[in-house]
Amino acid sequence: MLRLEHIRKIYPTGEVLKxxxxxxxxxxxxxxVGVNGAxxxxxxxxxxxxxxxxxxxxxxxxxxxxxxLTQEFDVTxxxxxxxxxxxxxxxxNQVQDAMHHVHQEMEVADPDTxxxxxxxxxxLQRQFEGLDGYRLESQIERxxxxxxxxPEDGDRLVSSFSGGWQMRISLGKIxxxxxxxxxxxxxxxxxxxxxxxxxxxxxKGLKTxxxxxxxxxxxxxxxxxxxxxTERGISTTYLGNYSSYLVQKEEGNLALASAYEHQQKxxxxxxxxxxxxxxxxxxxxxxxxxxxxxxKIERVEAPVGGVRTLKFxxxxxxxxxxxxxxxxxxxxxFNDKLLFLGANLEIERGDxxxxxxxxxxxxxxxxxxxxGMELPDEGQIKLGEHNILPGYFEQNQAEALDLEKTVMExxxxxxxxxxxxxxxxxxxxxxxxxxxVFKKVAALSGGEKARxxxxxxxxxxxxxxxxxxxxxxxxIPAKEMLEEALQEYEGTVVLVSHDRxxxxxxxxxxxxxxxxxxxxxxxxxxxxLEKLEVEKAEEKRRLAxxxxxxxxxxxRAKQAAKKAEQKSKKVIAP
Numbered sequence: 157m158l159r160l161e162h163i164r165k166i167y168p169t170g171e172v173l174k175x176x177x178x179x180x181x182x183x184x185x186x187x188x189v190g191v192n193g194a195x196x197x198x199x200x201x202x203x204x205x206x207x208x209x210x211x212x213x214x215x216x217x218x219x220x221x222x223x224x225l226t227q228e229f230d231v232t233x234x235x236x237x238x239x240x241x242x243x244x245x246x247x248x249n250q251v252q253d254a255m256h257h258v259h260q261e262m263e264v265a266d267p268d269t270x271x272x273x274x275x276x277x278x279x280l281q282r283q284f285e286g287l288d289g290y291r292l293e294s295q296i297e298r299x300x301x302x303x304x305x306x307p308e309d310g311d312r313l314v315s316s317f318s319g320g321w322q323m324r325i326s327l328g329k330i331x332x333x334x335x336x337x338x339x340x341x342x343x344x345x346x347x348x349x350x351x352x353x354x355x356x357x358x359x360k361g362l363k364t365x366x367x368x369x370x371x372x373x374x375x376x377x378x379x380x381x382x383x384x385x386t387e388r389g390i391s392t393t394y395l396g397n398y399s400s401y402l403v404q405k406e407e408g409n410l411a412l413a414s415a416y417e418h419q420q421k422x423x424x425x426x427x428x429x430x431x432x433x434x435x436x437x438x439x440x441x442x443x444x445x446x447x448x449x450x451x452k453i454e455r456v457e458a459p460v461g462g463v464r465t466l467k468f469x470x471x472x473x474x475x476x477x478x479x480x481x482x483x484x485x486x487x488x489x490f491n492d493k494l495l496f497l498g499a500n501l502e503i504e505r506g507d508x509x510x511x512x513x514x515x516x517x518x519x520x521x522x523x524x525x526x527x528g529m530e531l532p533d534e535g536q537i538k539l540g541e542h543n544i545l546p547g548y549f550e551q552n553q554a555e556a557l558d559l560e561k562t563v564m565e566x567x568x569x570x571x572x573x574x575x576x577x578x579x580x581x582x583x584x585x586x587x588x589x590x591x592x593v594f595k596k597v598a599a600l601s602g603g604e605k606a607r608x609x610x611x612x613x614x615x616x617x618x619x620x621x622x623x624x625x626x627x628x629x630x631x632i633p634a635k636e637m638l639e640e641a642l643q644e645y646e647g648t649v650v651l652v653s654h655d656r657x658x659x660x661x662x663x664x665x666x667x668x669x670x671x672x673x674x675x676x677x678x679x680x681x682x683x684x685l686e687k688l689e690v691e692k693a694e695e696k697r698r699l700a701x702x703x704x705x706x707x708x709x710x711x712r713a714k715q716a717a718k719k720a721e722q723k724s725k726k727v728i729a730p
Contacts, residue, residue, distance in 0.1 A: 174389030477542025486535035497672030513669030547618030
């Protein structure tokens with residue numbers, strides 16, 4: 157369907173892609189992985205024709221229709237949902253707008269003008285029919301419930317929908333175009349877990365082949381049938397999902413290391429023979445022959461070290477008391493929306509709690525209240541009394557950085573005893589390399605500031621970490637580094653994250669914000685999912701039992717009424 161052959165891309169700042177080769181076949185879902193800056197988005201732009209490759213070729217059918225779902229959803233807030241969906245059909249939409257204006261003019265037109273407007277409307281209607289406009293209307297009405305909207309939602313403004321629902325609108329607009337290939341660039345960004353899981357299920361049900369860029373490893377794991385890794389400008393294809401890719405890559409690295417070591421030993425042995433007998437009167441001919449053979453041998457390349465170069469550890473902190481924090485009967489509202497109603501939770505030493513719940517349910521507010529930055533309307537939240545050293549990372553933490561310092565100075569001032577090389581290595585893991593470490597904080601992008609703030613925060617000794625979306629703007633290797641550090645961390649952690657893979661690696665307890673309460677599950681993310689399934693099954697059985705009991709009661713009531721009716725007839729009979 158589409159194939160990239162020997163794609164190379166050189167920018168003025170350097171070579172991004174050296175030799176990229178991969179293909180997408182019918183019904184395949186290809187995941188593109190690699191560190192930030194590896195050239196994943198560049199590959200999508202080359203496919204879309206937005207960027208021209210320096211060398212290589214894109215092979216695809218001439219009539220191939222490609223659609224692209226970007227990180228920023230392409231919607232206009234002032235339109236209604238139905239109007240927004242109509243924008244996909246550009247020409248038909250223009251004709252429909254013209255028909256609408258004619259209708260408005262006809263309402264106030266005099267008799268002479270009215271006849272001309274009737275002819276104009278007739279012409280537009282025939283043009284609309286020629287564009288198959290009425291079928292397009294039915295397509296829109298069909299896809300709205302398919303992506304989760306109710307019929308009455310069609311007249312609501314786009315601005316009234318949350319980010320997750322606006323993603324559905326963008327996806328619906330793309331699907332109305334009936335593409336042959338779907339490109340998805342970080343589609344799960346800023347979505348809550350419920351919406352991410354809906355998107356997974358929906359995309360899995362499509363037969364449309366797709367190429368996906370995502371740092372959400374769980375999303376890649378559940379959806380992809382093939383993984384293409386771009387590392388140092390070169391692509392490697394692995395069949396299967398993300399977990400399969402990890403296994404295959406490790407096996408490949410081990411096999412390459414073994415082959416390299418074996419060849420090096422064999423080459424050293426042959427070279428020793430050549431060196432020993434090169435000047436021998438009786439064996440020099442044999443030595444020269446072996447030397448020529450050595451020159452012809454194709455060398456196995458030495459294994460290249462992976463992109464993960466640092467194992468980060470949190471600085472040591474005093475051991476806290478058993479009770480780290482206590483949430484007692486809190487109730488809290490925000491903008492007339494009730495977030496918590498009599499919620500309770502005890503946080504103990506060693507807990508690694510992930511707070512889950514839909515966007516807007518109060519998770520970030522709860523973290524701020526734990527830090528004492530906000531007070532609940534009712535109830536109280538208090539930290540433990542013994543050696544509690546909190547460390548807090550909030551999503552807008554970057555705003556607290558000193559804009560006049562350089563990236564290097566920001567970190568070095570926190571750890572003055574570190575060597576420059578150590579500081580640069582740490583910054584490299586947070587995607588700062590080369591001359592970027594000497595940039596002023598004021599010149600950084602929002603994402604860069606967030607990464608720098610996280611790196612700085614992780615250097616401060618704390619035995620109680622409070623983390624709000626700590627993996628935002630991090631690529632997969634940086635997430636893995638943070639995961640390993642948290643796994644080895646001996647303190648207590650509470651966090652909010654939409655990254656399920658991260659949660660499953662880090663959390664040992666899940667707390668769901670549900671109907672104003674804090675519902676705790678004493679196990680990891682997979683345990684939580686299992687318990688949810690049990691709860692759903694029990695709720696289903698309960699509802700079925702209630703329905704059966706209701707039907708039985710109705711049946712008995714009908715039987716009783718019938719008997720009463722028969723009895724009354726006997727009483728009044730002559």
